[in-house]
Amino acid sequence: AQKITQTQPGMFVQEKEAVTLDCTYDTSDPSYGLFWYKQPSSGEMIFLIYQGSYDQQNATEGRYSLNFQKARKSANLVISASQLGDSAMYFCAMREYRDDKIIFGKGTRLHILP
Amino acid sequence: DSGVTQTPKHLITATGQRVTLRCSPRSGDLSVYWYQQSLDQGLQFLIQYYNGEERAKGNILERFSAQQFPDLHSELNLSSLELGDSALYFCASSAGTGTAGNTIYFGEGSWLTVV
Numbered sequence: 001a002q003k004i005t006q007t008q009p010g011m012f013v014q015e016k017e018a019v020t021l022d023c024t025y026d027t028s029d030p031s032y033g034l035f036w037y038k039q040p041s042s043g044e045m046i047f048l049i050y051q052g053s054y055d056q057q058n059a060t061e062g063r064y065s066l067n068f069q070k071a072r073k074s075a076n077l078v079i080s081a082s083q084l085g086d087s088a089m090y091f092c093a094m095r096e097y098r099d100d101k102i103i104f105g106k107g108t109r110l111h112i113l114p
Numbered sequence: 115d116s117g118v119t120q121t122p123k124h125l126i127t128a129t130g131q132r133v134t135l136r137c138s139p140r141s142g143d144l145s146v147y148w149y150q151q152s153l154d155q156g157l158q159f160l161i162q163y164y165n166g167e168e169r170a171k172g173n174i175l176e177r178f179s180a181q182q183f184p185d186l187h188s189e190l191n192l193s194s195l196e197l198g199d200s201a202l203y204f205c206a207s208s209a210g211t212g213t214a215g216n217t218i219y220f221g222e223g224s225w226l227t228v229v
Binding site: 033043045095099107 | 157
């Protein structure tokens with residue numbers, strides 16, 4: 001069964017608008033972590049943001065925030081004031097601490113339009 | 115710069131050959147992960163080492179092997195290469211396991227092309 005689901009294969013957003021990338025996950029482990037990574041066309045995987053399952057507050061890192069809804073098993077990434085440089089592939093990932101490996105979703109390709 | 119160093123960045127080799135990919139984790143990180151990213155399979159977890167010991171195994175083929183050395187660098191060995199092994203191979207590292215190591219940082223990857 002797929003543990004990380006990203007339902008948006010591709011998105012087009014106007015520059016300066018906010019964008020939400022969806023991610024749902026499935027786990028029975030009470031202790032887990034959720035990650036978002038950005039992969040530009042050059043190929044590197046850039047860490048954006050982390051949310052622990054016991055964190056009370058939603059994680060924020062600059063223009064990135066993670067909308068964590070634990071009961072819904074949802075961990076959406078919100079990018080405020082999008083920029084042309086945000087065009088990339090975005091991956092949601094989960095790490096179950098009993099297992100320790102990180103599982104990735106299939107990604108969402110984000111296109112920012114000028 | 116994530117602090118994770120992978121070499122080589124690009125590699126072209128023939129079918130049937132063997133290659134070794136090398137990874138140096140971030141300073142102080144004890145965990146090393148290997149991932150394979152191909153167009154049709156997405157990011158596939160291969161294997162994880164923690165402080166020299168294998169900790170988790172994913173979809174790693176028997177033709178592939180890995181190890182983590184006492185200085186914590188890791189090598190991924192790919193043998194009897196097939197065209198389908200062409201992919202971007204990532205190494206990632208974290209400080210520890212479980213709650214001890216939250217953030218996982220990736221290297222820039224090694225592009226392997228098998229011809």
